[in-house]
Amino acid sequence: MFCYQCQETAGCKGCSVRGVCGKTPEVAALQDLLIYVTKGCAALTTALRSEGKEVSYEVNHRITLNLFTTITNANFDGAQITKRIADTLVCKEELLQQLEDKRELPEAALWTAEPSAYMEKAKSVGVLATQDEDIRSLRELITYGLKGLSAYSKHANVLLADDAELDAFLQRALAATLDDTLSVNDLVALALETGKYGVKGMALLDGANTQAYGNPEITKVNIGVGKRPGILVSGHDLRDLEMLLEQTKDSGVDVYTHSEMLPAHYYPAFKKYKHFVGNYGNAWWKQTEEFASFHGPILMTTNCIVPPKDSYKDRLFTTGASGYPGCKHIEGEIGQEKDFSQIIALAKTCRPPEEIEQGQIIGGFAHAQVFALADQIVEAVKSGAIKKFVVMAGCDGRAKSRSYYADFAKALPQDTVILTAGCAKYKYNKLNLGSIGDIPRVLDAGQCNDSYSLAVIAMKLQEIFGLEDINELPIVYNISWYEQKAVIVLLALLALGVKNIHLGPTLPAFLSPNVTKVLVDNFGIASIGSVEEDMKIFFGE
Template sequence: MSEMFCYQCQETAKNTGCDTRGVCGKSPEVSNLQDLLIYLLKGVSTYTEMIRDMDGEVSRDVDVFVMKGLFSTVTNVNFSADDFYDWIGEALEIREELAGQCQELYREKHGEEYTGDLPEAATWTPDSDEDIEEKAKEVGVLQTENEDVRSLRELLIYGLKGIAAYADHAYILGHEQDDIYEFMQHGLAATLDESLSGDELTNLVLECGDCAVDTMALLDEANTSTYGHPEPTEVDLSTDDRPGILVSGHDLKDFEELLEQSEGEGVDIYTHGEMLPAQAYPAFKKYDHFKGNYGGSWWKQKEEFEKFNGPILMTTNCIVPPKDSYKDRIYTTGVAGFEGVSHIEDRPEGGSKDFTPVIEAAKKTKPPQEIESGSVMTGFAHNALSERADAVVEAIQNGDISRFVVMSGCDGRFKDREYFTEVAKELPEDAIILTSGCAKFRYNKLELGDIGGIPRVLDAGQCNDSYSLVVVAKKLAEAVDADDINDLPISYDIAWYEQKAVAVLLGLLAAGVKDIKLGPTLPAFLSENVTSVLVDKFGIAPTSGVQEDVKELMA
């Protein structure tokens, strides 16, 4: 019997599933506790569905807890067993309160107690930590025996995890939508419903795609209304001679508060990984101690963090188990966590997080070791591209631009991801790459030139900024009077790694995009039959040979 089972990320062992320890580094204990938390969130959602059906109100605290609980189980977010024990305890308390609220509403409506059937996830109660440990081993992915049902349920859950991550960033900036919270809970509860057919589950997966687009739009509004629209920005890759703090992850609010609190303290702030797009927001450019970007993709952090010398703030996911040589310089915050690593507590209501420990630690360190020089461009989100729409349309009509190739998504450690670098090199000089997410680190430093002043790599930003690419496609369709988004000179060659990329993929499908190439492997959680549906209905295909794929992308 395996110690765990997880196949939610692209790097899962042998592309079938991690069963002894996660390739990401999570232990069997943490993996199983994550499964149990998801199981209890399904039980919580069973009650919230019942409460809403009876015209009752679900508290915002419950909505936020479910969202953050989902986010905490995304790959490379939290590796701390203690945190998951705490969240499991909180889930049990919330579920008990909701059960009481359900009974009260039912009595008001029917004059009697509710005695109907409930799924075990809504009723199971542990008597000890040992009960929790044993139950955590029983409620994972493989509990669903039918492979196709399991595949659709997991596809839905992973999409919900991605939505939760984006919704959490928007929530932190004060932007929320009831229907997004409600769909997360509706989807979770649906995975316990044995009566749902394959078609009904498939429809829920597509609804998840619609919700993903809505959530990314909400986050786009949150980011741009708070910090301004990203501007095309040339980002320095060198370092200065003062101590620095390196910020990784995705959260812009954390970044803002750190900039404010570190101003005048004699330390510089650098971005890393998916924080690179923060360089393009106008609100951050006023800080003189905000420097350039250090390093590249998340998976190189063991080497890069060691050379940075100063403290590293992990605002969200993308942490990998740190080396002892810099473990004492890592700080997590939000739902991110790792055992033995310092954690910055959540901000009090109406207040800010206190980043004093990070700033004071930085003052005692050496300046970063320079690992590269030069610059990269970022900031080509939908507003910046809309301002250049006339030039883009003219370049298309003149034949200067033959095609746009969307190469968004995630990066990863495996050697076969060099495919995306080679595709970028192989594309003809009249093709432009549209990108977002950390996939860009495979090619954003290549000397690919420009077309009439338009860079051949247009970086829209973080993975959630894939929404910008949907907006751009729709605006381009209007500009050239195309009836179907698939009639545009745009091809899709998408890299995936974790669950936010799943949400983006479902969002593209919901937007009507077809013939997406997906790699470097198809997800292990897609059964043969579910894969066939995606191929037949949407034309999804695995990446293959570079030259063969480039010919198809350019066709």
């Protein structure tokens, strides 16, 4: 196996024996093959579109779900992935029959086999199949960005929001990673175009979320526990949460969020559920302890799954793109009502969660809420009460070096405000960093996809202050990344013209020295240093 798609990749180079995430070589091989056949499928849909033919939503959704399935920590279930490969081969066959001109197709579009041949084929279609390290780096950068974009598209799709142009781009770009005629410059341009569509994808999801559930608003979220048994919901899928909240109403069971599901509390539509009592625990990587002490069933709606301990494995359920062998998977296609009754029945037999902390955290500062506070914020900037905003969006992770982010937050000058989104916030959202007037010093917009809100806020401030360039704003970017959704967020920020982003705790292993140089020279991308060094760089102190 060879995988270097996430920040925790072995030795900052690549996982080649077994994933640091727990992915086995067999599952890694199946994921490589799923990506390969999905690229073939995308080549077919792209060719069909160029013949003026329509591609169905079902095919679009298949491609995005396949990509989402291979995101770090989403799906460890070889049987599920094997089935997705087989189903995609059938889909490819149907598309091939509709295509008139089959001459220019890549091998991936034509390849088919029985499941017994999958492993052998997988050996030749992984990341290392591309010999040139710069081409490989850019192909993977684009593919990982598209994986992140697929996750966001899928969340919009389950709320019945689709954008055919977005899907057409996603498939064209995916197919382009098979094209040996494209140069480094072509692929750099395609990576930036991927970022442009990243903005579009996040906007689609933002529109779908806010239309379905209202605009996030300032909310205090309880981090303690109640006395009744609970169900813990993790991941990012708000539609799954909505269905579960409806089905648990009046059941005597409470519902809690974990990790990236925390921002669900900020949406008005979920506030009507009295049994939606709070957030339990922290970012994804702490789940092995927190799921054990929760005592009740856990529903993983997306990544990030850590291979479960036996003590709670029978309480862990997956749905959507997520999967883990031996854990029950709740089925349900887009538009279907999922049946969570077995989770609810199990919850009723469980002890209430063990309290691990008490208090409240505050969030809900997505674009509409921040716009409502715009006068106060602009006044604070003009008076000098707020000198700088620091975007610290992204992901949290296990690496010890990530304590940098807590230390950095603590060391920030008192006249700075952190703008955050994603699970990165857990490094500092319980530190009580205070407020400037009525404005908390940590403004949490929501999930990682709500980084879109941070971009919208920046563009609004640019307009209010009448600035030519987004980089003239008093905003600095110190972003932490872990998996492929952070890649699309990064590409989106680059496409919006944001410069001098610091990225940590390490730069992606999939960026070759030459590709890194392109990003440094053109965008001022930098890695992090020590807190002291970075304070000087950002604030000259």
